């Protein structure tokens with residue numbers, strides 16, 4: 001029987017988004033689901049603190065990218 005890699009991968013970018021690739025449940029501090037689409041296999045979370053739709057990334061990290069020379073992969 002063939003096996004598949006079902007492990008969820010989490011990629012953290014310096015001053016940028018946290019990419020969750022795989023099945024997961026994202027909930028608020030009370031355990032209420034924040035993502036209603038159960039078919040969604042990838043989530044992009046805010047790692048910079050600038051998003052207006054936390055915990056999800058809204059692209060606001062790009063506004064800060066001209067000020068530094070880090071290796072943010074989303075630029």
Ligand code: FES
Pocket residue numbers: 015016017018045046047048049050051056057058059060061062
């Ligand atoms: S990582 Fe914060 S808005 Fe994208």
